[in-house]
Amino acid sequence: MWNASIPAMAAACTNHGLAPDNTYEQIGQIWNAVQQVSLASLVDHRFVLATILQESTGCLATGATDNGVRNPGIMQSHAGGSFVGHAAARDEQQASITRMVVDGVQGTAAGDGLVQGVNRYGNIYEASRYYNSGVVDSSDLNAGLGATAAYVNDIANRMTGWMYANQGTSGACSICGIC
Numbered sequence: 192m193w194n195a196s197i198p199a200m201a202a203a204c205t206n207h208g209l210a211p212d213n214t215y216e217q218i219g220q221i222w223n224a225v226q227q228v229s230l231a232s233l234v235d236h237r238f239v240l241a242t243i244l245q246e247s248t249g250c251l252a253t254g255a256t257d258n259g260v261r262n263p264g265i266m267q268s269h270a271g272g273s274f275v276g277h278a279a280a281r282d283e284q285q286a287s288i289t290r291m292v293v294d295g296v297q298g299t300a301a302g303d304g305l306v307q308g309v310n311r312y313g314n315i316y317e318a319s320r321y322y323n324s325g326v327v328d329s330s331d332l333n334a335g336l337g338a339t340a341a342y343v344n345d346i347a348n349r350m351t352g353w354m355y356a357n358q359g360t361s362g363a364c365s366i367c368g369i370c
Contacts, residue, residue, distance in 0.1 A: 192237055192352040199354050200249035209252040211277055220285045221249055224292040232296050234305050238315045239296055241349035242266055242305060266295025269302025319346040
């Protein structure tokens, strides 16, 4: 899954109309952060990576969305941190990337992360829906309730290493079986 994601992360910013693209060193820093935070939080590193890929394709230059709450960074966390910039020192970049992953996985003072979703629902699919929309209709995980309808399906595709799945298709999910 990681190896399949490297080319996508290397071109992510250009593909999103942003610049500059991530360097391979920065992609390695994303790996470091995913491994460190996953180990500390007990959230599967593949789920963390799938969420990063879904939210930003790992583009460090990703801005914030804002529908009343600012969601910045590679995990678009609830009022979390964002990247310090490409001109920052290597250790500052690593700390910044790790902070974004911590915010997305462990949550912030303003909102929950993946940990809270997994603890609350007991599986990554409902946790994904919770992370994306804050509410879960367990009988229909494609019910975005104001958020991305196909989010859970897209996460399920990413969990299998399928980087170039047709995102945003809210059809039946044969991978997770509960969408």
